[in-house]
Amino acid sequence: MKNFKILIVIFLMHTLITSCVKDDDYGIPDISFTEPIIPQDKITTFKTIKSLYDQAVNSGNSTARIDEDSELYIEGYVVSSDKSGNFFEELIIQNKIDDSSPDNDPRLGFQVVINVSSLSDTYQFGQKVYVKMAGLTIGESSGIIAIGKGDGARVEQIQPAEYKSIIIRSNEIAEIQPKISSIANLTSWDYNTLIKLENMQLNRFELGATFASETIDEYDGIRILESCHTGVSIRMQTSTFSDFKSLIVPQGKGTITGIFGRDYGDDFNVLVVNSSADINFDDIERCDPMELSCGIASVLGTGNLFYEDFEPQKNNKPIVIDGWTNYIEAGTEAWEGYSSTSSNESLGRSARFQCSSSGDDSNIGWLITPAINLDEQEGETLRFKTSNSLADSSFLEILYSLDWDGTEANIDTATWGALSDAYVVKDTDSFVPWFNSGAVDLSCESGTMYIAFKFTGSGQDTFDGIYELDEISVDFVEE
Numbered sequence: 001m002k003n004f005k006i007l008i009v010i011f012l013m014h015t016l017i018t019s020c021v022k023d024d025d026y027g028i029p030d031i032s033f034t035e036p037i038i039p040q041d042k043i044t045t046f047k048t049i050k051s052l053y054d055q056a057v058n059s060g061n062s063t064a065r066i067d068e069d070s071e072l073y074i075e076g077y078v079v080s081s082d083k084s085g086n087f088f089e090e091l092i093i094q095n096k097i098d099d100s101s102p103d104n105d106p107r108l109g110f111q112v113v114i115n116v117s118s119l120s121d122t123y124q125f126g127q128k129v130y131v132k133m134a135g136l137t138i139g140e141s142s143g144i145i146a147i148g149k150g151d152g153a154r155v156e157q158i159q160p161a162e163y164k165s166i167i168i169r170s171n172e173i174a175e176i177q178p179k180i181s182s183i184a185n186l187t188s189w190d191y192n193t194l195i196k197l198e199n200m201q202l203n204r205f206e207l208g209a210t211f212a213s214e215t216i217d218e219y220d221g222i223r224i225l226e227s228c229h230t231g232v233s234i235r236m237q238t239s240t241f242s243d244f245k246s247l248i249v250p251q252g253k254g255t256i257t258g259i260f261g262r263d264y265g266d267d268f269n270v271l272v273v274n275s276s277a278d279i280n281f282d283d284i285e286r287c288d289p290m291e292l293s294c295g296i297a298s299v300l301g302t303g304n305l306f307y308e309d310f311e312p313q314k315n316n317k318p319i320v321i322d323g324w325t326n327y328i329e330a331g332t333e334a335w336e337g338y339s340s341t342s343s344n345e346s347l348g349r350s351a352r353f354q355c356s357s358s359g360d361d362s363n364i365g366w367l368i369t370p371a372i373n374l375d376e377q378e379g380e381t382l383r384f385k386t387s388n389s390l391a392d393s394s395f396l397e398i399l400y401s402l403d404w405d406g407t408e409a410n411i412d413t414a415t416w417g418a419l420s421d422a423y424v425v426k427d428t429d430s431f432v433p434w435f436n437s438g439a440v441d442l443s444c445e446s447g448t449m450y451i452a453f454k455f456t457g458s459g460q461d462t463f464d465g466i467y468e469l470d471e472i473s474v475d476f477v478e479e
Contacts, residue, residue, distance in 0.1 A: 109192030394457030
């Protein structure tokens with residue numbers, strides 16, 4: 001009797017459950033949604049929105065605000081993903097799926113700031129979205145154009161209760177084709193867009209570093225990537241909250257794809273990847289230059305082969321000194337004389353390379369010392385001082401050659417290596433002080449050596465830094 005009652009209870013429970021559950025409730029949930037209907041005549045261009053912001057800035061305002069009753073939308077594609085934790089509470093959208101950029105509608109991107117995490121659960125990489133511009137504010141965040149709410153003075157985050165009604169997703173998931181570019185050709189028009197750099201590698205001095213878990217990485221890891229083709233470098237920025245922060249940055253060379261932007265302090269350009277899979281440095285043959293490293297000398301000789309402080313030079317005129325070579329490899333600018341008593345004070349008169357107003361796509365300038373015969377004395381050392389004014393990703397290299405014949409025609413064909421022990425002012429250094437190179441030991445080499453101070457930059461506003469050079473001295477130990 002007891003067993004019969006148990007069977008009755010089981011039967012009743014089964015009947016109750018099956019009567020409350022439909023057959024298709026155990027199937028895959030329906031995650032599709034209705035395609036939004038946005039009137040085409042209400043969709044404006046990214047260029048128009050940027051122009052509204054530019055006009056506001058030109059009028060003395062820090063932001064532009066769209067009227068609450070506006071019916072304008074912009075149409076774009078999501079190129080960021082917070083799935084790996086390298087983006088946070090933001091969407092990066094661009095107006096095109098590829099690099100097609102006719103003059104009337106250039107390729108552009110915006111940052112949309114939203115007080116919501118895990119946005120990739122709603123907006124996939126490549127997803128087409130419409131942004132309802134009514135009541136939104138356009139401004140700058142860390143040097144790039146951002147869209148959000150605002151009080152007229154700054155851009156603020158869109159809040160959780162309303163973001164889905166402002167950033168309206170389409171069913172379309174597009175295949176985004178990144179713009180393939182060289183670092184030197186990137187401009188502010190490329191901010192907030194997907195970029196692919198080829199033939200790149202991690203700087204040799206950072207081999208073995210993780211993406212963002214070194215002791216110096218407080219909020220972001222900054223790693224220097226360099227082009228094997230041009231030597232130009234760019235910083236890769238990785239959040240210390242990313243899920244790949246502890247991985248070793250690949251040590252070969254190859255391609256990297258990421259969002260082009262500015263660092264948090266708006267001090268330099270950066271590339272931000274969506275995940276570690278966006279780096280394909282599969283070629284183990286790196287392109288590191290030849291290096292000379294005799295170390296820093298412990299004893300500074302009392303003899304002097306030459307000393308140059310540029311005092312006789314004329315301001316803003318190319319440097320002309322007997323025995324020295326002032327060579328323009330690319331562009332129209334040369335090393336010039338310079339003096340200043342401003343906050344970035346020169347050491348009397350100095351040598352300076354400035355290309356910010358050149359208008360050139362590329363500026364490369366060499367200032368090469370007279371020949372140094374390393375066989376005539378002992379204990380040779382090189383000393384100099386450098387400073388910069390907003391280096392802006394341009395850079396200065398200290399090179400040497402043992403086979404250059406002293407003629408401009410053969411500079412490009414000579415073998416040049418790096419004097420890796422010399423300290424050169426960095427982007428992250430303060431722009432006011434001058435920095436000593438250290439007493440760079442040259443005595444482990446023999447033969448005739450030339451030393452070159454090679455600047456690489458351009459007239460582009462993302463690559464147009466200024467470097468100053470002074471008090472160059474080559475000393476030796478007297479017997």
